[in-house]
Structures are given as structure tokens and as C-alpha cells.
Amino acid sequence: MRSELPDGRDALREKIIGLGETSLHKSYYPELQSRLAELERFRALLDQTYDAIFLIRAETGKLADVNASVRAYLGYSKKELLATSFADLFSPQQKAGFVELIRKKSDLPSECRQTCIASLMSRDEREIPMEITVRSVTFGGEQYVVAIARDITDRIRAERELKIKESALESSTNGILIADLTGAVMYANRSFAAMFGYGEEKAITGRNLEAFFADPTVGEKITGHLLDNHAIVQETIGLRNNGSPFHIQVSGSVVQNDAGQPLCIMLIAMDITGRFLTDQMKRETYAQLGKNIEQFAILGDHIRNPLQVIVGYAEMIDDPCAEKILEQSRRIDEIITELDRGWVESANVRQFLRKHGDDAEPECPPGGLSRTKRDCTDNHKTTGI
Numbered sequence: 043m044r045s046e047l048p049d050g051r052d053a054l055r056e057k058i059i060g061l062g063e064t065s066l067h068k069s070y071y072p073e074l075q076s077r078l079a080e081l082e083r084f085r086a087l088l089d090q091t092y093d094a095i096f097l098i099r100a101e102t103g104k105l106a107d108v109n110a111s112v113r114a115y116l117g118y119s120k121k122e123l124l125a126t127s128f129a130d131l132f133s134p135q136q137k138a139g140f141v142e143l144i145r146k147k148s149d150l151p152s153e154c155r156q157t158c159i160a161s162l163m164s165r166d167e168r169e170i171p172m173e174i175t176v177r178s179v180t181f182g183g184e185q186y187v188v189a190i191a192r193d194i195t196d197r198i199r200a201e202r203e204l205k206i207k208e209s210a211l212e213s214s215t216n217g218i219l220i221a222d223l224t225g226a227v228m229y230a231n232r233s234f235a236a237m238f239g240y241g242e243e244k245a246i247t248g249r250n251l252e253a254f255f256a257d258p259t260v261g262e263k264i265t266g267h268l269l270d271n272h273a274i275v276q277e278t279i280g281l282r283n284n285g286s287p288f289h290i291q292v293s294g295s296v297v298q299n300d301a302g303q304p305l306c307i308m309l310i311a312m313d314i315t316g317r318f319l320t321d322q323m324k325r326e327t328y329a330q331l332g333k334n335i336e337q338f339a340i341l342g343d344h345i346r347n348p349l350q351v352i353v354g355y356a357e358m359i360d361d362p363c364a365e366k367i368l369e370q371s372r373r374i375d376e377i378i379t380e381l382d383r384g385w386v387e388s389a390n391v392r393q394f395l396r397k398h399g400d401d402a403e404p405e406c407p408p409g410g411l412s413r414t415k416r417d418c419t420d421n422h423k424t425t426g427i
Contacts, residue, residue, distance in 0.1 A: 093190050094162075098128045100178065100185035115193065117165035128189065131162050133169065162191065171198055217311035220297075223304060225251040225265045237290075237313055239283035251309075254280055256287045264294060268307055272296045277314065289318040342378045349374055 088095055089110035097107040108123050116123075116131065129137045140160065155177045161169040172191040179186050211218050217234030221227050230246040238254055240246055251261030256279035267274050273295045280290035294309040349371055356367040 093192050094172070096128055096189040096191070098187040098189060100187050103127045103129055106186060115164065115170060115191075116162060133161060133163055136160050159194070171195055217313075219246070219251075219254075219309045219311065221251055221265075221307045221309070223265075223269065223307065225261055225307070227251070228306065234311060237311060238280065239286075254311075256281045264292065264309070265307065268294055268296050269304065272298075280311065280313075288313060289315045338381060342382055345378055346375065 091109065092111060094112040094115050095109040096105055096112060098104070099106050104125075104127055105123050108120060112118075112123060113120060118126070129140050132140050155175055157173060157175045159171065159173055161171050164170060171194050173194045174189055174191045176187055176189045179188050211231050214231060215233055217237045218229075218231045219227060219234050220229040227246050227249050230240075230243045232243060235241070235243045235246055238246075251265060252258040253261075255261050260278050264274060264276070273293075275291070275293045277289065277291050279287045281287055291312045291314045292309055293312075294307060296304045297306045297308055299305055353368060353371045356364045356371070359367075
């Protein structure tokens with residue numbers, strides 16, 4: 043029978059069953075092996091990614107396949123996941139929304155994508171915030187939906203911390219300004235805008251630091267100093283938007299990255315006009331206090347000089363009233379001496395003046411009184427007062 047087959051049919055038969063040099067088995071098996079190896083490599087790549095990848099049957103919503111990251115995030119085995127609906131992995135509040143989303147995606151072209159934020163429930167009932175991107179695909183005539191979920195726990199935490207820091211900057215009563223390394227303003231909080239007379243923070247952005255100082259060179263000097271020394275505290279004259287000057291204290295630092303490279307400059311401005319005026323008033327008060335004490339010392343001497351004359355005449359009078367005059371003169375001298383102790387020799391007054399750097403403090407020798415009053419006292423002794 044075999045010998046009766048035409049040559050063409052015989053060759054085809056041998057090719058199909060794997061005989062002969064050009065059989066189908068010999069031609070396609072290496073290619074099949076290569077394709078399988080390629081699929082294995084692709085599968086390994088999917089399992090190594092940090093993104094959780096879900097293949098969902100569009101008709102039923104059941105999971106058709108998942109990568110290894112899904113199992114790592116949620117704690118389920120692959121067998122358990124393939125028996126689960128994708129919507130069952132969400133909280134009850136979000137489940138209905140995702141069922142509707144999957145239904146809509148199955149009706150849209152494959153190039154359409156949609157991204158949303160939701161939480162997947164792990165086996166131990168932890169909520170894992172995810173950024174989920176879904177799109178529809180077709181395999182072998184069957185409709186699927188691919189969902190790629192990325193864990194955004196760290197991002198949400200960082201955004202929350204950043205929001206807290208931004209709120210702290212905005213609520214600060216001090217003016218806070220951030221500029222680039224050339225001195226151009228990148229950010230200013232509400233307090234800075236109000237302090238310098240600007241209606242809103244956006245009006246400050248892009249300006250150079252020199253615009254905020256009565257002396258334009260101060261901004262350049264502060265920038266140069268910070269780049270060399272990384273910190274500064276300085277009192278200077280600020281300039282409001284309407285051109286009026288006011289006293290400010292500026293403290294600044296350079297913000298660096300993890301490698302120690304400068305990123306930007308941060309300045310904190312405080313309006314110290316009230317403090318400056320108070321300090322000025324104190325200095326004037328201390329100076330006047332020193333002058334007053336000096337005047338008291340001089341007045342004491344002026345009183346003692348005529349008193350010595352009275353005492354001298356009283357001692358020369360031979361009359362019972364002379365003793366009364368001398369007695370009252372001694373009382374006057376004691377009162378003046380008490381004033382000296384209270385105003386000039388008071389340790390508290392001297393310490394107060396010394397603490398505030400007042401140069402008007404009278405010079406007193408270790409004996410206690412100034413030279414003028416000491417000489418006056420010596421004169422009193424000679425006259426018997």
C-alpha cells in the first residue's frame with residue numbers, strides 16, 4: 043500500500059509524523075522552545091516588579107492571573123486569588139465603585155486608561171493605599187481588564203508631612219522667605235508678605251532679595267555670606283513695598299541635600315521696630331538717669347557749701363540759739379549724706395547701670411563717695427558738722 047501512495051502524499055505523511063529532513067516537528071519545536079523561554083523571562087520580569095499586576099476577566103470580574111507582588115502585598119496564595127473577584131479585594135465602601143469601573147473599562151478601547159486612588163484589603167485586614175491604573179485588553183477573542191496597582195503608602199505619608207510643614211510655614215508669625223542661590227525669591231509666607239506690605243505672596247515670587255532692604259547691597263551680602271558660612275543673624279533696615287523703612291532682624295541658613303550641596307536659601311525676618319524703639323528709649327533713660335545722679339551729687343555739694351558758712355557763723359556767735367543752729371545744720375548734712383548713699387552709692391543703681399553699659403555712672407573710689415563729696419565731707423569735719 044505504501045508503495046502505491048503518490049510521492050507527494052508519502053512525503054507529506056513523513057513530514058507530519060516527524061520523519062524526513064523537513065518534518066513539522068523538527069521545524070517548529072525549537073521555535074516553540076524559544077517562545078516558551080521568552081514567556082518565562084517575561085513572567086520573571088513581571089514577578090520582580092514592585093507593582094501589583096492583576097489580569098481580570100471582564101465578563102465575570104474574576105482574577106485570571108496575578109504576579110508575585112500581588113501575593114506579597116495582600117498575603118494570599120495564587121490559588122486563593124484566582125478564585126476571588128477583583129472587587130472583593132476592596133473595602134465595602136469602594137467595592138461598588140470598582141465593579142462599575144471594571145464594567146465601563148471593558149466597553150472602552152484598549153488604548154484608554156484610567157487612574158484612581160483606592161485601598162486594597164490584605165489578608166490580615168490592613169488597608170494598603172494604592173494608585174491603580176486600569177485598561178482593557180483582548181486575548182484570544184476574550185475581553186480582559188489589566189489593573190496595575192502601586193503602593194503609595196510612603197507617598198501619602200510624605201505628602202502629609204509636607205502639608206504639615208507647609209501649614210507650619212504659613213501659620214508662622216515670622217516672615218519666612220525661600221530664595222534660590224542667586225537670591226531670586228521662590229516662596230514667601232503670608233507673614234512675610236504682610237510685614238513688607240504686599241497684598242499676596244505671589245507678588246513677591248521672582249523678586250530679588252535686594253528689593254526688601256533699604257540698602258540694596260545687603261541682599262547680595264547676605265546671599266554671599268550664607269553660601270560661605272551657611273548661617274547668619276543680622277539686624278538691618280527693611281524696605282516695605284511703599285518705600286517706608288523699618289527695623290528687622292534677619293536670620294538665615296542654606297538648605298542642603300543629603301550630599302551637602304546647597305539647594306536654596308531660607309530667611310526668617312522679624313519686625314523689631316518696637317524693640318528698637320524700646321531699646322533706644324532705655325538707652326536715653328539710662329543716660330538721663332546717670333545725669334540725674336550726677337546732678338544730685340552736685341546739688342549736694344551746692345547745699346553743703348552755704349551750710350559750711352552757716353555753721354562757721356554759728357560757732358562764732360556766743361548765744362544759746364547758736365547750738366540750735368548747729369544741731370539743725372548737722373541734720374541737714376545727714377540728710378544730704380543719706381541722699382548720696384541712696385542715689386550714688388546704691389549698689390543696685392550701680393549694678394543696674396553697669397549691666398546696661400551706661401557710661402554716665404559717676405566715678406567713685408573704693409572709699410564710697412565721689413571726690414567732690416569726700417572733700418566736702420572732710421571740710422565738714424573741720425567745721426565740726
